[in-house]
Amino acid sequence: MNRLLIIDGMNLVRRILAAQPDQNDMQALTVRAIAACRKLCQHHQPSHVVVVWDGTQVSWRKQLYPDYKKGRKPMPESLAQGLPSIITELKSKGFNSLQADSEADDVIATLAFKLNQSGGEVIIVSTDKGFAQLNLRAVKQWDYFAHQWLDLDALEQKLGVSRQQLLDFIALSGDSGNKIPGISGIGPKSAAELLRSYRSLANIYNALDKLGSKQAQKLADGREMARLSYKLAKLKTDMTLDVRLSDYRLQQ
Template sequence: MNRLLIIDGMNLVRRILAAQPDQDDMQALALRALSACRKLCRHHQPSHVVVVWDGTDVSWRKQLYPDYKKGRKPMPESLAKGLPSIISELKSQGFNSLQADSEADDVIATLAYKLSKSGGEAIIVSTDKGFAQLNLNGVNQWDYFANQWLDIAALEQKLGISRQQLLDFAALSGDSGNKIPGIAGIGPKSAAELLRSYRSLANIYNALDKLGAKQAQKLADGREMARLSYKLAKLRTDMSLQVRLSEYRRQN
C-alpha cells in the first residue's frame, strides 16, 4: 500500500526558525529541516514523501474576503531569501517539493483526498488543526514538534463538538487565527451549545423560531457571513495538480 508523507513545509520551517538562536542562519535552518524530514521518514516509513510550500499568488480566500489572515506576521525577510536554498538542499537529499500557487493547505488536502480515494494512506505533518476536517479513511495528522498524532478526541472535547461539526462551528464562531469572521455575537461557547442541540448549521437555521429572540436575530442577521465563513474554512480537495505520485517515491 502506498503511504504518502505530506509535509507542510512552511509550517515546519517557521516553527523550527522560531526556536533557532540565530534567525538569519539559513544554513542551520536547512540542516534542521533536513534532519526533521529524515526523522519523520524513519518514524513513519513512507513509500512516498513530498514537502508542500505556499506560493506567492493571492489566494482565492483573500480575493473572496480581503481581511482573511489579516494581521498575520509576514515571512521573515531572511527566510524569504533563504527558502530556495532550503528547498534545493532538501531535493538534493531526496525530499522533493511541490509549490502551491498560493496557500499550501488546499494542495495538501487534495493530495490526501486523492490518495485516500485510491486506497492509500496519507500522513499530513502539520500543527495546523484546520486539517482535522479531513475526516477521511487513511488520512491522519502528525505533529512533529509534539511527536504525536493529532488527538481528535481531545480536540472534540476542547471545542465541545464532534469532528463532523468543525466547519459548522467555524461558520458560527469564526476562526480568530485566520481572521474568519463567523457571526457577530456568536462565540465558541454559544456555537458549541447550538450544535449540541441542533447538530448542524442547517438545522439551526430551520429552528430560529425555537430560539430566544436575541440569539435568533443574531443568526438571521449573520446568515450570509456564516455562509462566507464556512466557505473560507473549508479545505478544497479538488485542486488541479499536474503531478504523479511516482515523482515523490522515497529515495533514502
C-alpha cells in the same frame, strides 16, 4: 500499500526558525529542516514523501475576504531569500517539493483526498488543526514538534462538537487565528450548544423560531457571514495538480 508523507513545509521551517538563536542563519535552518525530514521518514516509514510550500499568489480566500489572515506576521526576509536554497538542498537529499500557487493547505488536502480515494495511507505533518475537517479513514496528522498524533477525540472534547461539525462550528463562531469572522455575538460556547441541540448549521437556521429572540436575530443578521465563514474554512480537495505519485517516491 502506498504511504504518502505530506509535510507542510512553511509550517515546519518557520517553527524551526523561531526556535533558532540566530534568525538569519539559513545554513543552520537548512541542516535542521533536512534532519527533521529524515527523522519523519525514519519514524513513519513512508513509501513516498512530498514537502508542500505556500506560493506567492493572492489566495482565493483573500480575494473573497480581504481581512482573511490579517495581522499575520510576514515571512522573515532572510527566510524569503533563503527558501529556494532550502528547497534545492532538500531535493538533493531525496525530499522533493511541490509549490502551491498560493496557500499550501488546499494542495495538501487534495493530495490527501486523492490518495485516500485510491486506497493509500496519508500522514500530514503540520500543527494546523484545520486539516481535522478532512475526517478521512486513512489520513492522520502528526505534530513533529509535540511528537504525537493530532488527537481528534481531545479536539472534539475541547470544542464541544464532533469532527463532522467543525466547519459548522467555525461558520458560527469564527476562527480568530485565521481572522475568519463567524457571526457577531456568537462565541464558541454558544456555537457548541447550538450544534449539540440542532446538529447542523442548516438545522439551526430552520429552527430560528424555536430560539430566544436575541439569539435568533443574531443568527438571522449573520446568515451571510456564516455562509462566507464556512466557505473560507473549508479546504478544497479538488485542486488541479499536474503531478504523479511516482514523482515523490522515497529513494532509500
